[in-house]
Amino acid sequence: MSALAKNYNRRKIAFRRGKGSFLYPTNGKKYLDFVQGIAVNSLGHANPDLIRAINNQAKKVWHVSNAFIIPEGEKLAKRLTQKTFADNIIFQNSGTEATEAAIKVAKRYFYSKGKPNKNRILCVKNSFHGRTIAAIFASGSKKMTEGFGPKVGGFDHFRFGNHKSLKKAITNKTAAIMVEPIMGEGGIKVIPDWCLRELRKICNKKKILLILDEVQCGIGRTGKFFAFEYSGVKPDIVPVAKGIGGGFPIGAVLMTKKVASVMVPGTHGSTLGGNPIAMNVGNAVLDQIFKKGFLKNIQKTSKYFHNELNKIKKDYPKLIKEVRGVGLLIGLQLFIDQSKFIQKLQDNKLLTIRAGENVVRILPPLNVKKPEIDLSIKIIRKVCKEFKL
Numbered sequence: 001m002s003a004l005a006k007n008y009n010r011r012k013i014a015f016r017r018g019k020g021s022f023l024y025p026t027n028g029k030k031y032l033d034f035v036q037g038i039a040v041n042s043l044g045h046a047n048p049d050l051i052r053a054i055n056n057q058a059k060k061v062w063h064v065s066n067a068f069i070i071p072e073g074e075k076l077a078k079r080l081t082q083k084t085f086a087d088n089i090i091f092q093n094s095g096t097e098a099t100e101a102a103i104k105v106a107k108r109y110f111y112s113k114g115k116p117n118k119n120r121i122l123c124v125k126n127s128f129h130g131r132t133i134a135a136i137f138a139s140g141s142k143k144m145t146e147g148f149g150p151k152v153g154g155f156d157h158f159r160f161g162n163h164k165s166l167k168k169a170i171t172n173k174t175a176a177i178m179v180e181p182i183m184g185e186g187g188i189k190v191i192p193d194w195c196l197r198e199l200r201k202i203c204n205k206k207k208i209l210l211i212l213d214e215v216q217c218g219i220g221r222t223g224k225f226f227a228f229e230y231s232g233v234k235p236d237i238v239p240v241a242k243g244i245g246g247g248f249p250i251g252a253v254l255m256t257k258k259v260a261s262v263m264v265p266g267t268h269g270s271t272l273g274g275n276p277i278a279m280n281v282g283n284a285v286l287d288q289i290f291k292k293g294f295l296k297n298i299q300k301t302s303k304y305f306h307n308e309l310n311k312i313k314k315d316y317p318k319l320i321k322e323v324r325g326v327g328l329l330i331g332l333q334l335f336i337d338q339s340k341f342i343q344k345l346q347d348n349k350l351l352t353i354r355a356g357e358n359v360v361r362i363l364p365p366l367n368v369k370k371p372e373i374d375l376s377i378k379i380i381r382k383v384c385k386e387f388k389l
């Protein structure tokens, strides 16, 4: 009997080790892991560079308070600002902390400008920004908020893709619009580039901040460092997490100077956020992702992957409704409930994970190799054959 609480519906497998794209269970044959901790292990399991980064730092200093200068964090922040829209960064430990910090920054920005009533955040209904008490009310999902009242105020919602409802929901109290450029948990739903550009225009016109939650779709996952880069927009605030730590817990909120300037001492903090080990690992992850050709290679391999999946879709038009996503953030939307399909993939040694709207989420490491993609295609095709409707 497990002493753990039952808040997860766990599959009955445990792993003794991982290597690259593969996981080795405590008994039985290895699995091709296209979950990778839900888009977390950006460089696969047991990456030697990341192991070195952890070990080296562990021998020096693990943790010091943010009351002191942390050189590894200074370095990571500088590199992120040199390569992105951001001028300043606050480090956290997880995605939900990063989105919470983003919300705080937006509110504090208008407070500091003498507009304390401009404090509401406009989000997509049934989006996902994490599991803290504020983040669940940001999502506006009944399932996530049920039983966690009283309602946390300050959030308004519009329907994904419904521009009328978006425009209607903006008031003079709206401080920021917060969206995921690609809704991960919601079913790998991509906001088209022209829509993101339109959002930016609306924000400029109404003098509201644009928060783009790149916790799942960011850090190279789509073949650009940020998913929003395809659209050319410049956000004000971007929370990230998952892939930046390659499996080590890191969160961060990236900001322009304009908004970051309001975060004066005492406005936000985290005991462990930005600790030396996390920062050293983050730097090692960036060493790989910023390598020449790394992102281009993701674009190339993912194009091949999408093409192969679309061929399967063509052969099984009654089973697969749509191949969704950008780069290596991939969703296979089925016409049927996806849980049996995911189970069958697992029986055939391919690990995937669900998302909303009957979607099977496929999240390989960013350095996935072509033969591994081919192996997954072979397994998916086999399972489709068994499912033929």
Ligand SMILES: Cc1ncc(COP(=O)(O)O)c(C=O)c1O
Residues within 6 Å of the ligand: 094, 095, 096, 097, 099, 128, 129, 130, 131, 180, 184, 185, 213, 214, 215, 216, 217, 241, 242
């Ligand atoms: C878009 C998005 N935001 C925030 C979060 C929350 O991240 P974490 O689980 O690290 O708190 C997630 C997690 O899946 C996410 O996909």
